[in-house]
Amino acid sequence: MMPAGGGAARGEALSTLRGVIHQQATKAGLADLFGQADKEVANLSPWQKANLREMRREYVRASALPQKLVEAMSRAESQSEQAWRQMRPNNDFAGFVPFFREVVRLKREAAQAWSDKLSLAPYDALIDGFEPGARSEKIAPLFARLRRVLPGLIAKVVESQRREQTATGAGPFPVERQRYLGLELMRRIGFNFNHGRLDISTHPFCGGIPSDVRITTRYRMGDYTQSMMSVLHETGHAKYEQNLPADWTSQPVGLARGMSIHESQSLFHEMQVCRSRAFLEFAAPIIAQAFPEAAASVPEAFSPENLFRQLTRVCPSLIRTEADEVTYPCHIVLRFELEKRLIDGSLRPDDVPEAWDAGMREILGLTTRGNDRDGCMQDVHWPAGLIGYFPAYTLGALTAAQLFRAARRALPDVMAQIRRGEFGALDGWLRENVWSQGSFLETRELVERATGEPLGTEAFEQHLERRYLQREA
Amino acid sequence: MMPAGGGAARGEALSTLRGVIHQQATKAGLADLFGQADKEVANLSPWQKANLREMRREYVRASALPQKLVEAMSRAESQSEQAWRQMRPNNDFAGFVPFFREVVRLKREAAQAWSDKLSLAPYDALIDGFEPGARSEKIAPLFARLRRVLPGLIAKVVESQRREQTATGAGPFPVERQRYLGLELMRRIGFNFNHGRLDISTHPFCGGIPSDVRITTRYRMGDYTQSMMSVLHETGHAKYEQNLPADWTSQPVGLARGMSIHESQSLFHEMQVCRSRAFLEFAAPIIAQAFPEAAASVPEAFSPENLFRQLTRVCPSLIRTEADEVTYPCHIVLRFELEKRLIDGSLRPDDVPEAWDAGMREILGLTTRGNDRDGCMQDVHWPAGLIGYFPAYTLGALTAAQLFRAARRALPDVMAQIRRGEFGALDGWLRENVWSQGSFLETRELVERATGEPLGTEAFEQHLERRYLQREA
Numbered sequence: 053m054m055p056a057g058g059g060a061a062r063g064e065a066l067s068t069l070r071g072v073i074h075q076q077a078t079k080a081g082l083a084d085l086f087g088q089a090d091k092e093v094a095n096l097s098p099w100q101k102a103n104l105r106e107m108r109r110e111y112v113r114a115s116a117l118p119q120k121l122v123e124a125m126s127r128a129e130s131q132s133e134q135a136w137r138q139m140r141p142n143n144d145f146a147g148f149v150p151f152f153r154e155v156v157r158l159k160r161e162a163a164q165a166w167s168d169k170l171s172l173a174p175y176d177a178l179i180d181g182f183e184p185g186a187r188s189e190k191i192a193p194l195f196a197r198l199r200r201v202l203p204g205l206i207a208k209v210v211e212s213q214r215r216e217q218t219a220t221g222a223g224p225f226p227v228e229r230q231r232y233l234g235l236e237l238m239r240r241i242g243f244n245f246n247h248g249r250l251d252i253s254t255h256p257f258c259g260g261i262p263s264d265v266r267i268t269t270r271y272r273m274g275d276y277t278q279s280m281m282s283v284l285h286e287t288g289h290a291k292y293e294q295n296l297p298a299d300w301t302s303q304p305v306g307l308a309r310g311m312s313i314h315e316s317q318s319l320f321h322e323m324q325v326c327r328s329r330a331f332l333e334f335a336a337p338i339i340a341q342a343f344p345e346a347a348a349s350v351p352e353a354f355s356p357e358n359l360f361r362q363l364t365r366v367c368p369s370l371i372r373t374e375a376d377e378v379t380y381p382c383h384i385v386l387r388f389e390l391e392k393r394l395i396d397g398s399l400r401p402d403d404v405p406e407a408w409d410a411g412m413r414e415i416l417g418l419t420t421r422g423n424d425r426d427g428c429m430q431d432v433h434w435p436a437g438l439i440g441y442f443p444a445y446t447l448g449a450l451t452a453a454q455l456f457r458a459a460r461r462a463l464p465d466v467m468a469q470i471r472r473g474e475f476g477a478l479d480g481w482l483r484e485n486v487w488s489q490g491s492f493l494e495t496r497e498l499v500e501r502a503t504g505e506p507l508g509t510e511a512f513e514q515h516l517e518r519r520y521l522q523r524e525a
Numbered sequence: 526m527m528p529a530g531g532g533a534a535r536g537e538a539l540s541t542l543r544g545v546i547h548q549q550a551t552k553a554g555l556a557d558l559f560g561q562a563d564k565e566v567a568n569l570s571p572w573q574k575a576n577l578r579e580m581r582r583e584y585v586r587a588s589a590l591p592q593k594l595v596e597a598m599s600r601a602e603s604q605s606e607q608a609w610r611q612m613r614p615n616n617d618f619a620g621f622v623p624f625f626r627e628v629v630r631l632k633r634e635a636a637q638a639w640s641d642k643l644s645l646a647p648y649d650a651l652i653d654g655f656e657p658g659a660r661s662e663k664i665a666p667l668f669a670r671l672r673r674v675l676p677g678l679i680a681k682v683v684e685s686q687r688r689e690q691t692a693t694g695a696g697p698f699p700v701e702r703q704r705y706l707g708l709e710l711m712r713r714i715g716f717n718f719n720h721g722r723l724d725i726s727t728h729p730f731c732g733g734i735p736s737d738v739r740i741t742t743r744y745r746m747g748d749y750t751q752s753m754m755s756v757l758h759e760t761g762h763a764k765y766e767q768n769l770p771a772d773w774t775s776q777p778v779g780l781a782r783g784m785s786i787h788e789s790q791s792l793f794h795e796m797q798v799c800r801s802r803a804f805l806e807f808a809a810p811i812i813a814q815a816f817p818e819a820a821a822s823v824p825e826a827f828s829p830e831n832l833f834r835q836l837t838r839v840c841p842s843l844i845r846t847e848a849d850e851v852t853y854p855c856h857i858v859l860r861f862e863l864e865k866r867l868i869d870g871s872l873r874p875d876d877v878p879e880a881w882d883a884g885m886r887e888i889l890g891l892t893t894r895g896n897d898r899d900g901c902m903q904d905v906h907w908p909a910g911l912i913g914y915f916p917a918y919t920l921g922a923l924t925a926a927q928l929f930r931a932a933r934r935a936l937p938d939v940m941a942q943i944r945r946g947e948f949g950a951l952d953g954w955l956r957e958n959v960w961s962q963g964s965f966l967e968t969r970e971l972v973e974r975a976t977g978e979p980l981g982t983e984a985f986e987q988h989l990e991r992r993y994l995q996r997e998a
Binding site for chain 2: 053055056057058062064072244247249263264
């Protein structure tokens, strides 16, 4: 929403605020307080202990970096993000790369400082900031498996979908009706409007705090499914935030566990639940009611069967945020491999376009040569300094599949409930196993307790095969 | 925009931030730095000297209050404002008054602390926070004059307007067209869209920073003139912010002078310029173009003459924000008298409804008995702790009239320029005399240099007579 001319001052303000927060988080005297707390640890409840662990995690991370580096990173990241916003439309990687070099240089410096303090590899020290406990040596075999399995699966699915007929419905779909549909679906699946809103932005997001969760979407007049599915995705994030343990609000242990669990909640909703045949049987009449003219002119476009086909089409493409559920992990695997090398120094920022193109050709059979806009410049993450964040998307997809499989085992009737638009039991299961846990458990523990097994690719692969080859669920 | 359930956390966040700002503004060591700066004052440029004066003003005000009081006020004001939002619709003064008592109690404590430090009467110490240099002994005679003159003028105007025929145009006026009209007029009168936006809120406001000025309005389907005039009003505020001296951005001397000068800029635009016959000749075809159906069905509603009548109607009413230019100061005089007594202790918060009703009956001949919602509960200011703010509205109206008279003398052709939609020369005059001055001059000096005389009521009275009795200008 910000006018272009406001960017510089916004950057300064954020940098100042991050500096103030960093000062507070590293205040002299905190080390003594932690020492004292350790002596009294026997008197603490399990939640207090977990809270102390999370406080220490934040303290150790924050105090590993000098204030000057924190402010310099914030400033460089603001500038780089603004440069990216201007230069991406012009496909101008050469203009952007000086800013990007600076971001990578400072991020490597920070990664080294964290690495020294935390005894982690530098790249792991970055991942750990988004997903505490995640390690690249645990991620690598999961991603290697996906890299091995997905290309063959994608080829099969694309081939079989060639024979499917899909109607897309006659637009235009007025923005006001799309908004009404989004609000109605949010309400039906349990978004709390006393503690949140739906607004518009260029890229959908979920932000705010548990008592005021803001989600956004964007509207394309010709295709309502984009806004609808992004609203359902962000509603998954929002329900997690709104249902965090109220007793621990604004304490570290009361916060969401990490980015992969967060993404598991959005994908649980968007992918596991809302693209299922069962959900679409429930949603089809609501969708048709939102667009009465379109539904009258092409009624078959709003049948559950057609909606299912439409919302589960697979097609390799260049843009991650527009990717379908099957090709999406390929985009993440590429980013994971490249950002690891950016941090260990074996890939220079200047050489990213070439490495990107090579990776895309290998993994998805597409080239981005001469098209950096839709290649390595497509995401805001690296320009904004978010290196180590990408793995969480696919860890989240794996987690979502594993959680949903466990929920279906625990609630044998759940698919019938979804078909009737009843989400109480499913929400109860998520509340108990995920939401109410806040950051009490480590990610690994949370997944194992909820699903009975460590995180793997099997539930996700099984899900993809059932949905995309057998065309069930 | 905030959902109701987000209020508590917002209040906590603001209170924390104010605490952090207060800490910075009163840091140990600042007193020494001011002492040192005084020794070097001979080496300072006039602007640096003024900047030092403004820094000291902020420092002295901030350090007069203990941090605990600052945070307690912020918290009490947040709570009181939220209580007011809930209780005003129910006309529930009894429910609201405990919160209000606490706000007044803390505000009196703060006023006393400032009073001791600044050697000002407690109420003056509050006014001084919004309009540096303003004193109630200077304001009182101006307001006494208005209180004497306006009732008779209002009676005459109301009587003479009875014979005027006014067409209001056939609505509804679609929100999108009203928005288009607002944006178009903003563009024509010089709002810089690279550094600002127009949005929607319950009450119109102008906020942000000079490089990112946000103005808002609200839309009523049946009456486009409300959104149009509020947009023009806020654009006056916005142009002031956008044209503050760029060399002194984010320094105290680079900030807007104070609330009365700020209000003079909004009223200069809304009242002096944009309700004039000259401006309406320019604007009439733009307005008609925005509402082609309405203009086709009642063309006379969009004639400059009719627009002038419509936009200069006078009618005593209960609500300040909906008041016309002539009755508006009566609302302010009442608030000035009451808030002075709230602070000196001669009026208890519990007795405000009765005093309000008595004042309204005396000044405007209207009663608010049993209708606190439209009486003493109508404004957010007191609930939010803004005591001492109200006088700036009418000081601003007086200043606007005096500035516009001076501008017309300096630019003999300016009314013809306005008629042609040319605002360059007028903006140049404002830039030189007001905008580019930031806080370099004290308010009194600024007005005297720009207009050649101290602030009085004469230009304002003359303006009202010409516009409302003689029906010129």
